[in-house]
Amino acid sequence: MSNFYDKVAVLAGDSWLRLHDGLAAFTITEVAATLTLATLLIIYFSRLVKKHIIKTKLSPPGPVGLPILGHLLFIKPDFLQYVTKQSQIHGRIIKLHLGRKVYIIISSPSIAKQILKDHDATYANRDIPMAAIKGTFGGLDIVWRSNGPELQKLRKLVVREIMSNNGLDACYEFRRREIRQMVKNIHGKIGSPINLSEQIFLTMLSVTMSMLWGGSLNGEVAKLGLEIKDRLEEFMKLMGEPNLSDIFPMLRPFNLQGIESEAKKHVSWFYGFLESVIKQRMKLGEGPKMADSKDFLQQLLELNQRGDAKTSLSMMEIKAVLLDMVIGGTDTTFATIEWAMTELLRHPNKLRKVIEELDAIIGDQNVVEESNISRLPYLTAVVKETLRIHPPAPLLVPHMPNETTVIAGYTIPKNSWIFFNVWAIQRDAEFWEDPLRFEPERFLKDTEKRNYTGNSFHFFPFGSRRRICVGIPLVEKITMQILATLLHCFDWELPDGRQPNVKEKLQFVLTKAEPLVVVPVARLSNSIQYQ
Numbered sequence: 001m002s003n004f005y006d007k008v009a010v011l012a013g014d015s016w017l018r019l020h021d022g023l024a025a026f027t028i029t030e031v032a033a034t035l036t037l038a039t040l041l042i043i044y045f046s047r048l049v050k051k052h053i054i055k056t057k058l059s060p061p062g063p064v065g066l067p068i069l070g071h072l073l074f075i076k077p078d079f080l081q082y083v084t085k086q087s088q089i090h091g092r093i094i095k096l097h098l099g100r101k102v103y104i105i106i107s108s109p110s111i112a113k114q115i116l117k118d119h120d121a122t123y124a125n126r127d128i129p130m131a132a133i134k135g136t137f138g139g140l141d142i143v144w145r146s147n148g149p150e151l152q153k154l155r156k157l158v159v160r161e162i163m164s165n166n167g168l169d170a171c172y173e174f175r176r177r178e179i180r181q182m183v184k185n186i187h188g189k190i191g192s193p194i195n196l197s198e199q200i201f202l203t204m205l206s207v208t209m210s211m212l213w214g215g216s217l218n219g220e221v222a223k224l225g226l227e228i229k230d231r232l233e234e235f236m237k238l239m240g241e242p243n244l245s246d247i248f249p250m251l252r253p254f255n256l257q258g259i260e261s262e263a264k265k266h267v268s269w270f271y272g273f274l275e276s277v278i279k280q281r282m283k284l285g286e287g288p289k290m291a292d293s294k295d296f297l298q299q300l301l302e303l304n305q306r307g308d309a310k311t312s313l314s315m316m317e318i319k320a321v322l323l324d325m326v327i328g329g330t331d332t333t334f335a336t337i338e339w340a341m342t343e344l345l346r347h348p349n350k351l352r353k354v355i356e357e358l359d360a361i362i363g364d365q366n367v368v369e370e371s372n373i374s375r376l377p378y379l380t381a382v383v384k385e386t387l388r389i390h391p392p393a394p395l396l397v398p399h400m401p402n403e404t405t406v407i408a409g410y411t412i413p414k415n416s417w418i419f420f421n422v423w424a425i426q427r428d429a430e431f432w433e434d435p436l437r438f439e440p441e442r443f444l445k446d447t448e449k450r451n452y453t454g455n456s457f458h459f460f461p462f463g464s465r466r467r468i469c470v471g472i473p474l475v476e477k478i479t480m481q482i483l484a485t486l487l488h489c490f491d492w493e494l495p496d497g498r499q500p501n502v503k504e505k506l507q508f509v510l511t512k513a514e515p516l517v518v519v520p521v522a523r524l525s526n527s528i529q530y531q
């Protein structure tokens, strides 16, 4: 043994020549052992140095909290307004705490980029709230799964099989049918004030349900659709509610606010309903077919039958993913259309430009089809400007780093909740000229740079990189087609000439606090569009 260490000393200290001489005398095992030892020492010391750097770095600034509770009592009633105001006072990266949970709020594009681009994998995890654990079989869906091969498998399946051009084309007829139904419903109420927000919501739910399993909200089924809406709204509210079981995990067994049991009640109702749809589908075989259309459920069940671990899905995963789709597909898209209509009605000169474009491209005699959408650049800019001023997920979904890191000179502890305040970034006068003005024209210039595919950290309403929204291709089609149809088929009058306000309400998704009430007026000479 001592002979071995003598040889190591020769290697470490003597001349190049002697080293070469010495090498000849070593066995392969001895050389390998030396290299392993050296590597382990390097790893050990670099970790020590990293730990020391992290320890000596600062914690992000933030308001002073109460002992034990931290900022729990301050974040209500309006979390978004509270964190935005605190960021204006303390800086673009701030820290709050709720019990032992650390919240980090980012309002800086460059810091967001550092996290989402340079530390993407570390920060692509989620700390799943108790309400979501109850609602997703412990996190079997996409939204609440942490980073890893299972998440990537699910995301790939949805993106490739469902959100691809082929997947979406396969269920175009379902979307088209529901939009035609919306036109018919509104046409029946010409001249009287209608709650357009509710109409848009029901259309979106109807479109989503019909794409997922061929369901519809017409006739008897309408009641069912409304019950789905109420149950899922309750579930979302509970997920957004600060929960003592999350903040103080030792209190979990007591379920003090009853959030977990309530969440389970609402979501179990929804899963019960889904099970009956799935059972019926399996009994009947293929389910409703329209021309060459296939609904999502059919595509998901085919994946379940594949029996190939790489691509197949379990029944629980299918149900959890369907829940993501109903929630993700309905609320966010509804909010975007509702805000776009509100902003256009507040800005008649912009509305006029949209109408001119629709008249030029679609004309008086035709119906808006998905194939026309790419020829409507001004309306596309309207949707982007709406997503800039009113991002439906203003803080994205909280990310969680699985190790402690140093970001912008501050230590971000492992397992903290990271909120990206896109709402504040997208309204920041430092990055946007006259940021509160509704100005779609800003998206007509430099269109490549000003897109929302996650490369710009000044405009990222869908997030970025590993956790970017999987629904973007569907959003692009459905938002544009519904908006174009509403504006092509009808003129809209404001009851008593009152402008709609832009008061916001955050319940996981940022919607209008008050519904949009307007009077539809028929505007096309060809009544075929209304039938």
Ligand code: HEM
Residues within 6 Å of the ligand: 142, 143, 144, 155, 324, 325, 326, 328, 329, 330, 332, 333, 336, 391, 392, 393, 396, 397, 398, 461, 462, 463, 464, 466, 467, 468, 469, 470, 471, 472, 474, 475
């Ligand atoms: C205007 C409409 C929409 C907006 C603004 C939006 C926005 C977002 C945002 C901000 C995230 C979180 C990104 C992050 O964690 O960093 C997200 C995730 C997600 N969205 Fe959307 N979304 C929309 C529509 C949809 C639609 C139509 C679907 C599906 C039908 C969908 C499905 C999902 C899913 C499954 C996730 C989870 C992705 C993951 O965690 O890996 N979304 N979306």
